[in-house]
Amino acid sequence: MKTQGKYGVTAKATAQVLCEDVRNFSTRRRNILYLMHRYLVENGYYSSAESLKTEGHLSEEYELCDNIDLDAMYLEYASFFNLKFGKYPKILKKVGAKIKVEMSGKGQEKPVVKDITKNAKTTPTTEASLANWHISMGAATAALNNEQPLQIKKMETAVDANGQETSNGYEIEHGHLGADDALFSSMDWQSLAELVKTSILQENIKLKWSDVCGNQRAIELIKEAVLTPIEYPQLFAHGLKPWRSLLLHGPPGSGKTFLAKALYSETQGLVTFFNITASIMVSKWRGESEKILRVLFHMAAKRAPSVIFLDEIESLTSKRDRSTDHESSKRFKNELLQLLDGMEHTLNGVFVLASTNLPWDIDEAFLRRFEKKLLVQLPNAAERSCLISRLLGSSISLNARLLEQLVEISDQFTGDEIRLACKEISMHRVRCATKLADRSTGLPKESQAAIEANVEKAFRQVRPLGQKLLAKHEQWQQENGS
Structure with a gap:
């Protein structure tokens, strides 16, 4: 060679x-x-x-x-072990075996029984093993000297109250102990459960339904699905089921995520809120994304009433007939379809709230799973007037003529675009303050005409994007909405 x-x-x-x-x-x-x-x-x-x-x-x-490094090698070995055997390697704590030494003689009516595991409970594992060896050897020597028969028996396995055999050794799990049931008995499922737990919102968000301008139809549906079963459970005691899923669609910035925030704020302490993103759901390991989905819905059912919020759901539920779809993506979608379809029977108390800007990219099978599909409308004139007054009322004085002019300019604006225009006005006042050279003279007082000109200029700088997609959303709502 x-x-x-x-x-x-x-x-x-x-x-x-x-x-x-x-x-x-x-x-x-x-x-x-x-x-x-x-x-x-x-x-x-x-x-x-x-x-x-x-x-x-x-x-x-x-x-x-x-x-x-050793960490990378251990993780690589654990992944290979899981791929080959379907479970991760585990480390067990060594516990001394229970041995019963019986010595019986002619002059004794009852055998003398020594349980040599009593000391092992209060000593480390190695010391307990050595103590067991010395005690057993001493007993054997005494038996030989006295010519007494020596019987060494393994203690019977303990049996609990339910008749199940229990072991003295316990597993040192790498995940979270105290899981809900047998689904989380392995380290693999426990680690996924810890990942899903990170999606449970625990922030202190202070919002009310009154902070939402418009979209009263969406608010009513969300209340019917989440709050009504909690406040009036007797209404759903005879087979009637509340809404279990709602899909919100509309142009970007129309307030879909804001509605979810308001729902979380109004139900804090009453409902478990899962905020799910693609980074949590998608995994590079084969088959792990489907397991994460199953863990998510299982935990939501165990912590019911609960809400699963899927923002930008089109990234997870795109059409399945595309040639560019990978096999793992198809398996993930099939698993999600099965979980959504089985919610009515096995996942009571779980409400799925989803939002999207592109509802026409969602597969038809997923659309069928959503019981309600609702368009989040752009704010009308009265709602825009209320929103502008709320955002600018504390910074500048708005007269009726200026407010009416701003409402007319902001036609076809989304709620977020109105917020950006009002923020531009506030930032203009900050720029004036920072450009002032002599701060001892105080801020120069602007005339009302200058203030109105700056406000109008800020609103005209915004280029509304919602009007480009609004017609398409309205057509889709007429064809597929409910």
Whole structure:
């Protein structure tokens, strides 16, 4: 075999050298010692690292690469183990076995029984094992000296009140203990449950339904689905089910997410609110995204009443007949379809609230799962007047003529675009304050005409985007809405 080429050792020869290097026991042992030394140093065990360096005869000749560490190797091994066997490796705490020593003699009416595990409960594992060995050996010696028969039996497994056998060893799980039921008995499911728990909102948001300008139809539907079953459970005691899913669509900035925030604020302490994004749902590991979905709906059912809010849902529920779809994406969508379809029977008390700017990109099967599909309308003249007065009333004085003019300019504006225009007016006053050279003279007082001109200019700078999509949303609502 040719090992030398024009540019030195060939790739094949290099691979063989590396393979032999890995298979060599002494080289492998040396590499492990260096990995352990690095791990101890990085975690602050300097005395242990120095002892390992001395006893292992480690020198400064070798240095580990930055991309090699024990954590990465353990995670890689755990992932391989899970892929091969369907579960992650676990570490068990060692507990001494229960042994019963019975010594019986001719002069004794009853056998003397010694339970040697009593001391093991209050001593460390290694010390308990040594104590067990010494006690058993001492008992055996005494039995031989007295010529008494020695019987060593393994203690029976404890049985709990339900008749189930229990073990003395307990598992040290890498995830969260105390899960809801058997679904979270493995470390794999527990780690996914911890990930889903991060989506539960616990922020202190102070909003009221009165802070929402317009969209009374959407507010009524949300109240019917979430608040009415809590306040009047007797109305749903005879087979009637509340709304279980609602899809909000409309131009960007029309207030879909704001409605979800108001719902969370009004139901704090009463409802568990899951704020789901694509970063939580999508995983690079095969089959893990479907598991996250199942854990999400399972936890929502266990913590009912609960709300699952899926913002920008078109990124997760696009049409399934596209040639660009990956196999993992198809499996994820099929799992979500099954969970949404089975909610009425198994997931009582769970309400799915979704929002989208592109409802026509959602697959028809998902649209069927949503019981209500509602267009979030742009604010009308009265709602725009109320919103402008609320945002500008504390900063400038608005007369009736100026307010009417701003309402006319902001026609086809979304609520967020009106907010941006009002923010531009406030920032203009900040610019005037920062440009003032002599602060001792105070702020120059602007005339009412100048104020009105600046306000009108700020509103005219906004280019409304909602009017471009509003007609398409209205047509879609007529064809598919409910």
